[in-house]
Amino acid sequence: MTIHAYRTHTCAALGASNVGEAIRLSGWVHRKRDHGGVLFVDLRDHYGITQIVADSDSSALAVLEGLRLESVITIDGEVKARGQGTVNPNLPTGAIEVFAREIKVLSRAEELPMPVAGEQEYPEDIRLRYRFLDLRRETLHANIVKRTRIISDMRRRMEGAGFTEYSTPILTASSPEGARDFLVPSRIHPGKFYALPQAPQQYKQLLMVAGFDRYFQIAPCFRDEDPRADRLPGEFYQLDLEMSFVTQEEVWDTMEPVMAGVFESFADGKPVTPAGQFRRIPHAQSMLDYGSDKPDLRNPLLIRDVSAHFTSSGFGLFEKIVGGGGVVRAIPAPGTAEKSRKFFDDMNEWARAEGHAGLGYVTRKGGEFGGPIAKNHGEEGMIALYDALGLGPNDGCFFAAGKEGQAAKLAGHARTRVAEQLDLIDKDRFDLCWIVDFPFYEWDEDAKKVEFSHNPFSMPQGGMEALCNQDPLTINAYQYDLVCNGFEIASGSIRNENPETMVKAFEITGLTQADVEDRFGGLYRAFQYGAPPHGGMAAGVDRVVMLLCGAQNLREITLFPMNQKAEDLLMGAPSVAENKQLRELHVRVIEPPKTRTA
Numbered sequence: 001m002t003i004h005a006y007r008t009h010t011c012a013a014l015g016a017s018n019v020g021e022a023i024r025l026s027g028w029v030h031r032k033r034d035h036g037g038v039l040f041v042d043l044r045d046h047y048g049i050t051q052i053v054a055d056s057d058s059s060a061l062a063v064l065e066g067l068r069l070e071s072v073i074t075i076d077g078e079v080k081a082r083g084q085g086t087v088n089p090n091l092p093t094g095a096i097e098v099f100a101r102e103i104k105v106l107s108r109a110e111e112l113p114m115p116v117a118g119e120q121e122y123p124e125d126i127r128l129r130y131r132f133l134d135l136r137r138e139t140l141h142a143n144i145v146k147r148t149r150i151i152s153d154m155r156r157r158m159e160g161a162g163f164t165e166y167s168t169p170i171l172t173a174s175s176p177e178g179a180r181d182f183l184v185p186s187r188i189h190p191g192k193f194y195a196l197p198q199a200p201q202q203y204k205q206l207l208m209v210a211g212f213d214r215y216f217q218i219a220p221c222f223r224d225e226d227p228r229a230d231r232l233p234g235e236f237y238q239l240d241l242e243m244s245f246v247t248q249e250e251v252w253d254t255m256e257p258v259m260a261g262v263f264e265s266f267a268d269g270k271p272v273t274p275a276g277q278f279r280r281i282p283h284a285q286s287m288l289d290y291g292s293d294k295p296d297l298r299n300p301l302l303i304r305d306v307s308a309h310f311t312s313s314g315f316g317l318f319e320k321i322v323g324g325g326g327v328v329r330a331i332p333a334p335g336t337a338e339k340s341r342k343f344f345d346d347m348n349e350w351a352r353a354e355g356h357a358g359l360g361y362v363t364r365k366g367g368e369f370g371g372p373i374a375k376n377h378g379e380e381g382m383i384a385l386y387d388a389l390g391l392g393p394n395d396g397c398f399f400a401a402g403k404e405g406q407a408a409k410l411a412g413h414a415r416t417r418v419a420e421q422l423d424l425i426d427k428d429r430f431d432l433c434w435i436v437d438f439p440f441y442e443w444d445e446d447a448k449k450v451e452f453s454h455n456p457f458s459m460p461q462g463g464m465e466a467l468c469n470q471d472p473l474t475i476n477a478y479q480y481d482l483v484c485n486g487f488e489i490a491s492g493s494i495r496n497e498n499p500e501t502m503v504k505a506f507e508i509t510g511l512t513q514a515d516v517e518d519r520f521g522g523l524y525r526a527f528q529y530g531a532p533p534h535g536g537m538a539a540g541v542d543r544v545v546m547l548l549c550g551a552q553n554l555r556e557i558t559l560f561p562m563n564q565k566a567e568d569l570l571m572g573a574p575s576v577a578e579n580k581q582l583r584e585l586h587v588r589v590i591e592p593p594k595t596r597t598a
Contacts, residue, residue, distance in 0.1 A: 006074055012048025016095045018079045025050060025098065026074045026106070028136065029067055031117050039064055041100075042117075043075060046141075051088075051097040052077065060103035070109040070116055070133070076102040124555075129569040131560055143557045146266065147545045151218055153265055154239050154541070157258045163216040163241060168203035170220070174519075175202060180224035182234075190586035196222035199538060201457060202523050204242040205495055208534040209526040216241040218541065232542065232554045233566035239490075239544075242536035248478050248494050251535050252278070252434055259482065259490070259539065263430050266548045271429040279433040283476075286435050291329070291400075291412020293438075296486030297431035299419040303411045306330045306399075309385045315376040318360075321401045328401045329411040330389055333418050337365040337394035343421070344371070347398060350417065356410045360399035367393040416486070430547065432484045437461070440477040441508065451509055454479045457523075458493035459535075460505060467504045482539065489544055492537020499527040 006026040014023065027045035034040075041052040041064055052075055054061040060075065067073070077098040088094030114126050116136045127134040135141055155165065174181045174195040181195040197203075200219050207215045219240040225233065243251060256275040263272040279297070286293050289302050307327045310318040318328050336343065344361045351359035362382065363370035369382050377385070391397060398418065400410040419425050440460045442453035450472050458477040460466050466475050482490035496502050502524065503513045517524055545557045555561040562568050582589065 010047040011043055011045040011050040012092050014050055014079055014093050014096055014098070016081065019081045019096060021079045022076070022101075023079055023098065024074060024076050025052075027072070028116075029064075029069050029071045029073060029109075032064070032069065034065075040097075043073070043098075044136075048092055050093045051082075051091075052100050053080075053097050054100040058100050060100035063103045063105065064100070067105065068109045068111065070112060070136070071105060072107040072109075074104040074106060075100050124563065125569060128555075128561070128563055131570045135559070140556060143545070143549045143551060144559060146549055147541075147557050150262060150266055150545055150548060151237075151541060153262055154258070155218065157261055158216045158239070158241065161214075161254060161258060163214040164212070165217055166207060166212065166215050167217060168197070168200040168207075168219065170196060172197050172203070175199075182222045182224050185585040185587050187585050198223050199238070200240050201455070202520065204240060204536065205457065205497075205523060205534065206526055208242055208244045208495075209497075209529070209531045211244075211532075213244045214242075215536075219538070232558060233562050233564075236554075237541040239539040239541055240536075241538070242534060244532040244534045246494075246533070246535055248436070248480060248535060251492060251494075251537060252280070252480070255482075255490075255537065255539075259432065262544065263432070263484075263548065267430055273430065273432040278482075280436050281433055282437040283435055283439065284437070287408050287412075291408045291410070291415055292486075293435050293481065294483045294486055294488045295433070295435075296416065296425065297433055298426045298429060298485060299415060300424055301332055301334075301415050301419050303408075303415055304330045304389055306385060306388070309381065309388070310377070313377050313381065315373050318373070318377075318399070318401055326402050327404050327407050328399055329407050330385075331398040331400065331411055331414045331418055332389060332391055333361075333396035333398060333422065334391070334424075335394060335422070336363070336396035339363075339396070344396065344398075347414070347417065347421075351400075351410060351414065354410075354413065356400075356406070357402065359410065359414055360401065362397045362399075364391075364393060364395055364397075373399065430484055432482065435481045435483055436479075437476045438479040438481075439473070440475040440479075440505075441472040443473060449510055455491070455493050456506065456509075457495050457502075459496040460501075464498070464501045464504060467501065467508065472508050478535070480537070482537070484544075484547060487543050487547060488540075489547070490537050490539035492535065494533070494535035497527055497531040497533060499524055502527065 003024060006024070008024045011025055011027050025043055027043045030042040030044035030049060032039060032041050038053065038055045039061055041054070042049050043052050054064050075098060077100045079096050080099055082095060082097055112133065113130050114122050114133055116133055119137065119139055135144065158165070171184060171194040175198060179198055181198065184194040184196065186192045186194060199221050200217060204215055217240045219238055220235055221238055222235050225231070243254065256278050260272055260275040283293055286295055288305060289295070291303050305327060306329070307322045310322050310328050313319045322328060341363070344363060347361065348359045360373050361371055362374045364386070369379065374382050389397065398414050400407045400414060402410070439453050440458065441450045444451040454477065458479045461476045461478060462470065478494035480492055481488050496505060503516050506516050507513070542554050542557065546554055549557050551557050560568065560570060567573070
């Protein structure tokens, strides 16, 4: 019988039942431990680790002693049971070890620029430049495998829900998805450019017009935007889907089992909001209660508007803010009677460091109020306020005051920080909810004009009548986000499939019918030839994987990410194009003006 050239088993396959067998393993030298004439080597492959033993009776000893970590070898040896007290219960192969009879070196490793064994922190630029080494590390390697399994599970569940996967183009036209496009110059059409898709939005709507009914795709999307912890620069992936002849409630009812099922399959036993029990929170209510349109429902604190308590108050600052059209929002700080004054002052300093004017507060211990707000507002007023908020004799309270948008933002951040400081957030569960009834438009202060606040292809609530007769800033849309633990993990809407309504919606933002026909001609024409009511959503694959892996950064669940400067340090992208390439594309590089230094 011919033995395999490299292995009879993987490094996770051997157990007590294999004791006495002659086997062959191949992998990387993960660790070495010299115990005075006896060398122990952890041999690692994609599947796991097996302990190799070599002593003076083994011809492999001298070779193993001279090898650097991460060299690739093939070992021929005999499986032996580990001695009493040396079994490693944390390894699937922990009951055995392999005595090395022969060794073949397949690839010698140079001195490593970074360690592979262990999970110690290491500079990100080194990790990204040598990503092929970084990917060998246990946690990152496991995250990537888990990512692949999650995507496979998504596909299976979507197909089970009656969806069919279709691939849409990568080279397309520019589309207003809220970020900059990546442009690709056309060699054949000088002076013209393709755009990489920010999302397959128009194509998936065209598929509905074409009669395909239920589409999905694990779609690559490209946006030229600044990186942040929950979004990588350049490209990301989303579970993109669209359905015909549906209401938004049907979209929710269809996708809750899919998303809840994915989370349940990979939550490692942590509780997940069951399908059919996702809360549906109107956007305005979310902004009031949580100060955010992506609330973390694991946080039990609720923000309350207490403006009415300060319309006539001895605390002049809040009275002035309320009288000028501003608001006062209260953030409870339960059980803080034993906290020092420093706890409250630190919260105020934190708010200032975040760019806000400050965060007011009231302390209470054994029913005694403390702090300038309480002193000036008065005992009777404070008791009425605390009764309205349901706060007790040992609870503190923070206050965010100002224009509504600013106060809501500060209150939302403070709600999160207070809960973190008081350890109120249950980090061992996944709470999912829908945020619904988003405003269709918002005011762009810089451009001094009305702009779309979300997806411009959404159906406004009230349709054409609302567009013609309502203040645009009061119109809501059939738009919704799926939120989990403070992260927006999906966004969608019922689409506006009526060409006249589509034109009117864009006219409110300053575009003409000619602009609409020019920019969205394919979709506009399609709607004139029988378009079904349709809607859908897109779930961020990267964010879902990040949550399920318990990672803090998307680079920890992505194979070859860019750094914070949108550079691929491994492959050297972006790079300078050769003059020949530029001439073929009819493109000239214009260097940015140099900034003068004093």
